[in-house]
Amino acid sequence: LDTESQSLIARLRSGEPRALARAISTVENRQPGWTELLKALFPHTGKARVIGLTGAPGSGKSTLVDQLAKHYRKKKENQTVGIIAVDPTSPYTGGAILGDRIRMQDHHGDPGIFIRSMATRGSLGGLARATADAATVLDASGRDVVMIETVGVGQDEIDIVRLADVTIVILVPGMGDDVQTIKAGIMEIADIFVINKSDRDGAERVEREIRTMQSLAMRTRDDRWTPTIVKTVASEGVGTEELATSIADYEAYLKKENLVFKKNVENWQERLVEMLRDAMLEKARAHMDGGSLERYAAEIAEHKRDPYSLVEELVEETARAVKPT
Amino acid sequence: LDTESQSLIARLRSGEPRALARAISTVENRQPGWTELLKALFPHTGKARVIGLTGAPGSGKSTLVDQLAKHYRKKKENQTVGIIAVDPTSPYTGGAILGDRIRMQDHHGDPGIFIRSMATRGSLGGLARATADAATVLDASGRDVVMIETVGVGQDEIDIVRLADVTIVILVPGMGDDVQTIKAGIMEIADIFVINKSDRDGAERVEREIRTMQSLAMRTRDDRWTPTIVKTVASEGVGTEELATSIADYEAYLKKENLVFKKNVENWQERLVEMLRDAMLEKARAHMDGGSLERYAAEIAEHKRDPYSLVEELVEETARAVKPT
Numbered sequence: 001l002d003t004e005s006q007s008l009i010a011r012l013r014s015g016e017p018r019a020l021a022r023a024i025s026t027v028e029n030r031q032p033g034w035t036e037l038l039k040a041l042f043p044h045t046g047k048a049r050v051i052g053l054t055g056a057p058g059s060g061k062s063t064l065v066d067q068l069a070k071h072y073r074k075k076k077e078n079q080t081v082g083i084i085a086v087d088p089t090s091p092y093t094g095g096a097i098l099g100d101r102i103r104m105q106d107h108h109g110d111p112g113i114f115i116r117s118m119a120t121r122g123s124l125g126g127l128a129r130a131t132a133d134a135a136t137v138l139d140a141s142g143r144d145v146v147m148i149e150t151v152g153v154g155q156d157e158i159d160i161v162r163l164a165d166v167t168i169v170i171l172v173p174g175m176g177d178d179v180q181t182i183k184a185g186i187m188e189i190a191d192i193f194v195i196n197k198s199d200r201d202g203a204e205r206v207e208r209e210i211r212t213m214q215s216l217a218m219r220t221r222d223d224r225w226t227p228t229i230v231k232t233v234a235s236e237g238v239g240t241e242e243l244a245t246s247i248a249d250y251e252a253y254l255k256k257e258n259l260v261f262k263k264n265v266e267n268w269q270e271r272l273v274e275m276l277r278d279a280m281l282e283k284a285r286a287h288m289d290g291g292s293l294e295r296y297a298a299e300i301a302e303h304k305r306d307p308y309s310l311v312e313e314l315v316e317e318t319a320r321a322v323k324p325t
Numbered sequence: 326l327d328t329e330s331q332s333l334i335a336r337l338r339s340g341e342p343r344a345l346a347r348a349i350s351t352v353e354n355r356q357p358g359w360t361e362l363l364k365a366l367f368p369h370t371g372k373a374r375v376i377g378l379t380g381a382p383g384s385g386k387s388t389l390v391d392q393l394a395k396h397y398r399k400k401k402e403n404q405t406v407g408i409i410a411v412d413p414t415s416p417y418t419g420g421a422i423l424g425d426r427i428r429m430q431d432h433h434g435d436p437g438i439f440i441r442s443m444a445t446r447g448s449l450g451g452l453a454r455a456t457a458d459a460a461t462v463l464d465a466s467g468r469d470v471v472m473i474e475t476v477g478v479g480q481d482e483i484d485i486v487r488l489a490d491v492t493i494v495i496l497v498p499g500m501g502d503d504v505q506t507i508k509a510g511i512m513e514i515a516d517i518f519v520i521n522k523s524d525r526d527g528a529e530r531v532e533r534e535i536r537t538m539q540s541l542a543m544r545t546r547d548d549r550w551t552p553t554i555v556k557t558v559a560s561e562g563v564g565t566e567e568l569a570t571s572i573a574d575y576e577a578y579l580k581k582e583n584l585v586f587k588k589n590v591e592n593w594q595e596r597l598v599e600m601l602r603d604a605m606l607e608k609a610r611a612h613m614d615g616g617s618l619e620r621y622a623a624e625i626a627e628h629k630r631d632p633y634s635l636v637e638e639l640v641e642e643t644a645r646a647v648k649p650t
Contacts, residue, residue, distance in 0.1 A: 042631040268622035280605030297593035
């Protein structure tokens with residue numbers, strides 16, 4: 001590790017927000033030395049509580065996350081917070097960065113709350129990987145709580161939050177026809193359900209629906225936990241304390257049942273596969289110049305080549321191109 | 326190719342729905358011979374019009390797709406239709422299969438409309454890949470129109486539809502606070518916007534917002550097409566003809582501007598990368614027994630190993646394990 005990286009790590013570990021921002025950019029954009037940085041940071045990880053929050057657009061995720069952040073910053077708790085907001089905003093609208101600024105202002109420049117948006121995935125590696133890497137950096141920097149919020153309909157976003165230590169699914173009363181479908185899809189990943197905007201009509205109905213689904217679920221969870229339901233009105237701060245208690249309850253349950261390590265191992269299995277997938281692709285692309293991919297694509301579009309045989313050939317070629325260590 | 330596969334292909338090419346269902350299952354579940362099947366089918370592809378439709382939950386995607394399917398089945402058009410509905414429903418609710426049955430009934434058993442749900446991604450390869458492969462099978466079977474519908478918030482789902490020849494984004498009036506964000510994220514992928522449920526309050530506002538965004542977009546589209554906006558009330562069949570006309574208009578535009586091949590090449594470049602990623606991962610997993618992944622994950626969870634160095638090692642090992650051809 002060069003002296004610049006060493007200094008970055010030292011500043012990061014002392015909690016300096018600018019060093020944190022730079023380190024996240026390095027791993028997010030795969031800038032030179034990003035892997036070495038992660039390797040150096042890894043021994044310092046494993047201390048943060050990682051909380052994932054997901055919900056449909058308009059469910060009030062950001063407001064709820066901000067309320068939780070404020071809660072953890074209180075004197076009684078006195079925990080430092082890192083927030084990763086995964087945002088499908090287009091790169092050229094600048095919405096993500098603007099959003100960060102607005103949200104940071106709301107926290108009156110408290111350096112104990114660090115917010116970072118992940119708007120787009122890079123050319124290499126997916127958004128899930130970038131988010132996991134950013135969470136690793138936040139963890140290594142000594143943040144006590146790391147919150148990851150995503151719009152939770154796509155599989156990608158669901159993958160992101162389900163690897164958190166605690167996964168929270170946010171529902172709101174009075175959603176559209178397909179809500180039932182989504183709820184079914186996320187029943188498995190929620191450790192805690194939040195019914196936000198619970199002062200609206202229909203909150204009781206949402207709760208009943210969750211309960212019905214829980215009783216109908218044919219497969220019991222591996223950890224035998226029955227997801228709790230917390231009602232909030234995040235815009236008014238109602239229910240934040242109860243949610244924080246629910247989070248602590250689930251963490252305590254995992255500890256009591258000796259499930260923390262087991263859950264960790266399962267999560268790492270999934271992450272390893274993702275990382276391996278990305279690394280293998282990088283390897284394959286490394287020995288293809290930019291032009292050859294386009295040439296291959298043209299040959300396929302002209303039906304001169306079938307893509308399935310081509311991919312098999314490329315895998316063999318890549319393997320042969322890797323020099324033995 | 327064995328005789329069984331040859332007979333499957335023959336029945337598939339003659340339009341037999343059961344052969345179609347079986348072939349899709351084979352590629353979706355990566356059953357033995359799936360790659361050989363795709364290789365054999367590839368020369369028969371490239372004829373179908375592939376239409377991708379995406380929209381938030383509750384935007385009426387399925388209803389709109391069904392209306393379009395009915396339109397294409399009319400005597401005047403007389404086209405056969407294949408529908409792939411990408412559905413994030415949980416595997417154990419059985420929602421996807423049930424949904425197919427209900428929708429098929431609505432088409433009174435017309436064999437000219439084939440509906441298939443893709444509910445979950447397999448352990449290998451993503452949902453995007455499985456969907457693309459299913460579309461290839463439908464194309465090779467001689468379906469004139471292939472429609473792919475997805476819930477369009479996640480990156481994964483967006484990736485699925487943007488590789489269609491024509492991409493349609495469905496909006497509805499009166500959505501939540503985050504709609505602005507989503508709309509920004511999908512501005513780039515929409516060739517046509519549909520404002521469904523346009524009899525509701527706020528349809529004009531949605532249209533104005535799309536127009537504003539179009540005028541603000543700093544980057545012009547590569548194909549210089551200005552996405553059209555079509556208003557529909559899918560539940561009453563209102564606007565279906567107009568939408569079909571818009572689709573035909575965009576197709577005609579691509580043809581006139583000689584952009585069909587260019588778009589095809591670009592799409593294949595992206596697909597090749599995805600396919601390569603999956604194939605490389607498969608290779609990496611092939612020489613790891615089930616136990617070693619878990620063992621590695623445990624070592625990481627115990628902080629005995631860092632995952633970044635491990636992945637580098639596994640890539641090298643995999644390469645060495647591939648036998649030279």
